[in-house]
Amino acid sequence: MVGKLARCVECGAKVNWITGPVEWDVKGERIAVDKVEHGICSVCGETYFSEGVSSDVQRRAVDAYKSAHGLLSGAEIRLLRQRLGLSQARFEQLIGAGPKTVVRWENGTVFQNRTVDTLMRVLRDYPQVAQDLLRRVDA
Incomplete structure (x- = not known):
């Protein structure tokens, strides 16, 4: 998602921006990635990322998965x-x-x-x- 949304595109409620952990699915496993700036809809819980953040989260989640499974990063x-x-x-x-x-x-x-x-x-x-x-x- 580009920029920081003030309102949820799903339900129109306020989006609160925080920095904290998010979970990312890697090969059916949920991997926690720390210190991620993201928005969360106050009503429906939809998650939003600023431009470029989701690819960084994916890279970090894959590296964590690789580490946990003994693969080179x-x-x-x-x-x-x-x-x-x-x-x-x-x-x-x-x-x-x-x-x-x-x-x-x-x-x-x-x-x-x-x-x-x-x-x-x-x-x-x-x-x-x-x-x-x-x-x-x-x-």
Whole structure:
């Protein structure tokens, strides 16, 4: 929602703006995200976010989910890729992922499965494996 609404678009009641926790659904789990500025309708309970806030909440919720399930965060994936000196497209070639997959992992809009997460941990811990795999990709 753009800006801070004064009135609920659902019922017309006053929207109260607060900073506090909100819950976000990630793969069927409700994840609490702290310190989020949001509006709540005083009558129907509808929740509103200022522009850009919902994408930040989604990213933070996905990172919390990843942490709780032992998966690399978007920031950790970005750091790994940068340490290997690879662009997102080149990293996708290395691990056999589709176009724009790495950007989505890094931004927290989607996340990797456990198998790919394990592969990325191997590449992080043994960077020479990445070089060997890249030679095979280029062959």
